[in-house]
Amino acid sequence: MADTYRWLADGVLLVHLAVVVFVLGGLAAVFVGNLRHWPWVNGLAFRLVHLMAIGVVVVQAWLGALCPLTVLESWLREQAGEAPYAASFVEHWVGRVLFYDAPTWVFTLAYTVFAALVVLTWWRYPPRPAGHRRR
Template structure:
């Protein structure tokens, strides 16, 4: 296997990880609200909720600081090193790119990410996090 093929496989792997990260952030909030309404106790798991809050917190912070996601930077760098045009490649890469990357003014992304982050914070009050009691 030549170097450019390996680099493109690594870029595709990063793209899949990026997509899974987005799914985690978005679907977790849906599941938290749904689980709260249906009394699913696991959605109040402290570790899960902290990881979810950190994930969206990083996204919101990057948006406010005008940073590009490191996953995007790494993926593009690998594609460039492989000599490939960005997002002209495998089937998986093509469709994940279509779902993840779109063009709009920066303020729209900042507003969307901040609003979503506010919903995640609101979920902590509407579906409280379970804390362990002393002695258990």
């Protein structure tokens, strides 16, 4: 049974990583895509989902709440007999990948500034409804 929980935890980790890549890559795609005239980067659905994703991250950070994916993965790892995370997903993996340790408020500030950039792209590169062509 421990192997099942471990596989499930790894699956949640991959989903979490995909969300992080979407949030970070989404903003980069908006900037690069507008320079290269890629119409999909201003699609309303893409932009709304992206805005909601970073919005959830910022609200959780300001409330001091852990991401539900972090909580689920940690619980699954405990069920598998492994040690759970001592911090948030991003803090844990940034610390492991970059060997960087920072107080929680630093991550909250970073998320907030990033979200502000996302909001600014709505002004600079407004989203367009499906089927709308750039003039």
